[in-house]
Each structure stands twice: as structure tokens, then as C-alpha cells.
Amino acid sequence: MRKSIATGVMTLIPVLLLSGVALAQSAPVESLRGAEVDELVPLNQVHKNVEGRMQRNYRQQPPLIPHSIEQYQIDVRTNQCLSCHDWTKAGERNAPTLSMTHYLDREGRELDRIAGTRYFCNQCHVPQADAPALVDNVFQPSSGN
Template identity: 65%
Template sequence: MKKQHLISALTIAALVSVSGISIAQQASSVKSLRGTQVDEYVPLERNHRQDEKRFVRNYRQQPPLIPHAVAQYQIDLNANQCLACHDWSNAGDRGAPTLSMTHYLDRDYNQLDSIAGTRWFCNQCHVPQADAPALVGNAFQPSSGN
């Protein structure tokens, strides 16, 4: 009986290794969305980069885009580095735009002296602006401004 189990286990192991080789060969033909091989190095210059000019808003109530890099900013439950420049108490000294007064209203529309907890995570609405190519085509047209 033990011999039968050993033969069955060896047969299964052989089948798994043969199917694994077949899957690996098929994976070599996989192409990425970038149009290059999956393991090909793509320098950052070919990807997007931060743009110096400010982008216009495309629709009413669009949150402004962030005109600087924020990759190293800490925004979590303990800290929000955006407020070091953009909070109403610091913006004048730093030459940065101040937050909209809506950021200082709680959910019952009471005016607060500090940013509301519902507006604490800036990157849930605001994203860094970048002149990046679209991953998929679209026919979006900005609003007319009326």
C-alpha cells in the first residue's frame, strides 16, 4: 500500500512540474500596458513628471491639483504635513494658498479653528498634477465655464 502511495505522489509531482514549465513558457509572451516587456527597464523620464505650471480646472467644484511633489509627505491619523504650509495660521507666512473655509466646517456646518476631521486626508480629493499620457483614450471635454 505504501508503494502505491509513493508512486501516486511521484506521478502527481511529475504532472505539476510539467504543467509549471508550460505555464512559465506562456508567461514569457505576456505584455504590459506600457508596451514593453515586463522585465524591461523603463526610465522615469519616459513616464510622467511634475509640471511647473498650474493646470486649469476642468469642471466646477473640481478640487485643485497639487502643483508640487507629495510622495514623501506624511498624511495619516497622527500628522498631516500639508497643514504646515496650507493651514490658515501658516499660509500667509509660507506664501501658500490657504485652505477653503469649507475645510474648517464639521459635518453639522459648525465653524472650527482647525481643519475638520472629514477633510484631514488631503489626498482623497487632491492629487499631484502631472502631464501624463492617458492609459486609455477618452473623449472628455472640460466644461464651458458657464
């Protein structure tokens, strides 16, 4: 019984392959952008990095990152952001030191090493870019009074 199913499947395979070829020939592949399938279509550059530091929109906002982060790996073993921003390195690297909130555990105890809750920097910090808004935004910061 098993054997006959197996042979049945085996004989079906060339039939399926052939009909696949026939289908591919009858319907030419069209790309959604209207270009040839193997043609490289350059995208509009909508994100432009902004030089200098952008103003925070509200007092507690994690500051935007004023430099590219493409090269900086963050995983369980390594965090390259810390090689410039940790308090042990920031002076010699001429980078702003992490503020003390990054060295507090959940009970508010002060630590010498970055808190686990602050390890994955880009949970909160994102590179700054001049890009069209995706949705309307009517956010107003509090006046601070």
C-alpha cells in the same frame, strides 16, 4: 480513519510536486511583453508633472496640486500636507492657506482645526499631470452668466 487520510495526502504531495516540475519544464514561461521574465522593461513615461499652477476648469474645482506628493504621508495619526497648508503653518512655510471651507463642520460651525470631512486631501486634490486622456471628454464649464 483520520490517520489513513493523512497518510494518503502525505503520499500524494511528492507526486504533485513532481508533476509540477514536469509541467514547468514542458511549458516555458512567457511574459506578455515578450521580454525575458527576469528582464526589467522600462515603461513609457506618460505622466509628466506640469510646472506652475494649472487653470481650474470650473469655479468650484478643488485646485490641482502643483507639486509632487509622493513623500507626504496622510493617515489617522499624521497629515503632512497640514504641516505646510494649515493656517498655523502656512505663513512660515510660504504655502497657500487652506480656504475657510476646510474649517467648517457639517453644521457650518467654524473650527480651529481641519474638518474631518477635509482631512484626506487627495479625495479631492490630485497632482497635475500632462497625460493622454483616458476617455473623450466634452465637458464645458458654465459661462458664469
